[in-house]
Amino acid sequence: MIVALAGGVGGAKLSQGLATALPPGDLTVIVNTADDLQLFGLRISPDLDTVMYTLAGLANPVTGWGILGDTHNTLAGISGYGRNIWFQLGDRDFATHILRTERLRQGATLTEVTAELAVALDVTSRIIPMANECVATKIQTPSELLDFQEYFVGRRQQEHVSGIIFAGIEEAVPSPGLLDSIETADLIVFCPSNPLVSTGPILAVAGITEALRGSKAPVIAVSPIIGGKALKGPADKMMSTLGHDVSALGVARMYAGIVDGMVIDQTDEGLAVEIEALGMQVLATQIIMGDTNDRKRLALEIITFGSSLIPAKASI
Amino acid sequence: MIVALAGGVGGAKLSQGLATALPPGDLTVIVNTADDLQLFGLRISPDLDTVMYTLAGLANPVTGWGILGDTHNTLAGISGYGRNIWFQLGDRDFATHILRTERLRQGATLTEVTAELAVALDVTSRIIPMANECVATKIQTPSELLDFQEYFVGRRQQEHVSGIIFAGIEEAVPSPGLLDSIETADLIVFCPSNPLVSTGPILAVAGITEALRGSKAPVIAVSPIIGGKALKGPADKMMSTLGHDVSALGVARMYAGIVDGMVIDQTDEGLAVEIEALGMQVLATQIIMGDTNDRKRLALEIITFGSSLIPAKASI
Numbered sequence: 001m002i003v004a005l006a007g008g009v010g011g012a013k014l015s016q017g018l019a020t021a022l023p024p025g026d027l028t029v030i031v032n033t034a035d036d037l038q039l040f041g042l043r044i045s046p047d048l049d050t051v052m053y054t055l056a057g058l059a060n061p062v063t064g065w066g067i068l069g070d071t072h073n074t075l076a077g078i079s080g081y082g083r084n085i086w087f088q089l090g091d092r093d094f095a096t097h098i099l100r101t102e103r104l105r106q107g108a109t110l111t112e113v114t115a116e117l118a119v120a121l122d123v124t125s126r127i128i129p130m131a132n133e134c135v136a137t138k139i140q141t142p143s144e145l146l147d148f149q150e151y152f153v154g155r156r157q158q159e160h161v162s163g164i165i166f167a168g169i170e171e172a173v174p175s176p177g178l179l180d181s182i183e184t185a186d187l188i189v190f191c192p193s194n195p196l197v198s199t200g201p202i203l204a205v206a207g208i209t210e211a212l213r214g215s216k217a218p219v220i221a222v223s224p225i226i227g228g229k230a231l232k233g234p235a236d237k238m239m240s241t242l243g244h245d246v247s248a249l250g251v252a253r254m255y256a257g258i259v260d261g262m263v264i265d266q267t268d269e270g271l272a273v274e275i276e277a278l279g280m281q282v283l284a285t286q287i288i289m290g291d292t293n294d295r296k297r298l299a300l301e302i303i304t305f306g307s308s309l310i311p312a313k314a315s316i
Numbered sequence: 317m318i319v320a321l322a323g324g325v326g327g328a329k330l331s332q333g334l335a336t337a338l339p340p341g342d343l344t345v346i347v348n349t350a351d352d353l354q355l356f357g358l359r360i361s362p363d364l365d366t367v368m369y370t371l372a373g374l375a376n377p378v379t380g381w382g383i384l385g386d387t388h389n390t391l392a393g394i395s396g397y398g399r400n401i402w403f404q405l406g407d408r409d410f411a412t413h414i415l416r417t418e419r420l421r422q423g424a425t426l427t428e429v430t431a432e433l434a435v436a437l438d439v440t441s442r443i444i445p446m447a448n449e450c451v452a453t454k455i456q457t458p459s460e461l462l463d464f465q466e467y468f469v470g471r472r473q474q475e476h477v478s479g480i481i482f483a484g485i486e487e488a489v490p491s492p493g494l495l496d497s498i499e500t501a502d503l504i505v506f507c508p509s510n511p512l513v514s515t516g517p518i519l520a521v522a523g524i525t526e527a528l529r530g531s532k533a534p535v536i537a538v539s540p541i542i543g544g545k546a547l548k549g550p551a552d553k554m555m556s557t558l559g560h561d562v563s564a565l566g567v568a569r570m571y572a573g574i575v576d577g578m579v580i581d582q583t584d585e586g587l588a589v590e591i592e593a594l595g596m597q598v599l600a601t602q603i604i605m606g607d608t609n610d611r612k613r614l615a616l617e618i619i620t621f622g623s624s625l626i627p628a629k630a631s632i
Binding site for chain 1: 393396399417433
């Protein structure tokens with residue numbers, strides 16, 4: 001059993017690689033929900049959807065999010081009513097938000113709804129939200145406190161980030177089964193997701209970091225930073241303005257004490273010594289994931305790397 | 317000012333004719349909401365939507381309901397999650413249901429939401445639901461009590477109708493402004509809608525029938541039955557199994573005491589004497605509405621007929 005921690009696109013890609021590298025059912029993906037938002041009365045869970053669509057083989061390979069070939073007529077209709085449609089939602093995608101919202105209003109938990117939707121799409125991996133409670137990432141700029149998606153989509157990540165708040169995090173508890181999955185895992189993988197706003201909220205839910213520290217399984221993180229740049233999204237800019245070293249080393253420092261092994265890009269091999277000094281093993285390889293073969297290849301390398309870490313972890 | 321009472325397609329067509337025959341803003345359409353349903357957590361108001369789409373020039377002219385050129389990918393997505401999609405909903409159409417539901421959940425009344433949506437679509441006529449409260453038409457068959465849309469769409473109107481119940485009608489009160497619009501109207505028109513399940517629920521809301529009886533304006537009904545058959549829908553079958561004469565005369569009998577003039581098809585001219593015996597004037601003309609010109613032509617004939625009734629009504 002492997003447990004992956006994932007945000008959006010990068011998390012979804014590696015989760016897919018892991019899913020294809022493992023027997024069906026052997027992967028659990030713990031997904032960030034602090035990016036969730038309420039739009040037109042519907043509950044949107046962008047990271048859960050990206051992971052689910054990718055694992056279901058439905059994802060749009062160009063964007064990494066949304067559904068391949070989806071149309072946008074519902075959103076056009078909403079725009080026709082004079083509403084602001086700053087957040088992209090496809091027609092098939094709306095089905096997800098409509099049914100999620102319906103079930104939540106009926107009293108189902110986000111964990112239950114997520115499982116129902118994923119099973120209906122024949123996803124054999126387990127997808128679990130980090131918590132059933134609502135947590136909302138807020139981005140502090142020098143002049144405003146923005147909702148995450150307002151920063152991320154609305155402002156196209158152009159604002160200077162001077163702080164990050166996970167509103168509601170104190171009330172969040174790990175989803176049912178989440179801590180168990182960590183406890184019984186053979187390997188735990190932090191996908192190449194933004195350490196500040198994707199993995200960060202998951203680690204901030206009470207008990208999750210402690211469970212990871214206490215786990216017998218090796219914990220491996222894949223760097224989302226290559227050569228000082230984020231492959232996707234604002235991780236690099238955020239890390240910079242918040243005073244982190246914008247590198248795989250900077251990521252490793254954030255994960256120090258939790259992670260046993262860092263997977264970094266081969267171009268960053270020069271950082272290996274400093275990362276090892278944080279008490280981690282390093283695997284330097286090709287970490288950019290293109291097609292599904294590439295994702296599986298990286299997943300298999302991570303699994304092999306994980307196996308090599310077991311004795312080290314056991315000796316602690 | 318003209319007030320029209322409308323159900324779905326027939327009501328929408330004549331409402332459009334009236335709207336084009338009158339200066340902008342001079343038409344108020346009171347719409348049946350007893351066909352409304354909750355689907356996938358969304359509030360669907362089929363008759364309100366049909367009237368609104370038609371008045372906005374968006375309606376699908378082939379079906380009479382839904383939006384011209386609409387796609388059905390949201391519904392396909394919902395079906396992809398294993399849900400039963402017996403009720404047809406287009407993608408642009410979903411925008412209406414999503415925003416209506418959002419606003420209702422925010423505490424807006426159905427009257428407010430309906431006005432907001434119609435204004436956003438540049439509809440200059442006033443569309444008001446019969447009541448803000450939920451009323452649900454139930455169809456009694458020899459073996460079951462069916463929700464209206466289950467009978468109408470799900471069973472394709474094939475069941476024998478032995479009774480009709482408007483659940484919740486006792487708690488319903490006329491929408492704000494509805495009784496005023498009747499009181500200040502110059503002419504009131506019952507569109508060629510099903511007298512049992514379209515006009516029927518409107519007339520059953522406490523105070524509406526009394527207001528119509530008390531109005532100084534002529535009240536004219538257009539027969540939805542021509543030559544013993546309903547132009548659309550199950551009105552003929554329902555009237556038959558419930559013991560009504562399936563004819564314009566049968567319709568007139570249901571409206572006796574409320575309606576001052578019946579507009580019947582020229583092919584039914586032979587019924588005029590018996591209808592007049594109920595205390596109504598009769599206009600026999602071509603009442604099948606094809607294109608928009610046809611709708612306007614009928615509207616103008618009705619307006620002229622209405623003018624001829626004013627002296628008669630004033631003398632009562």
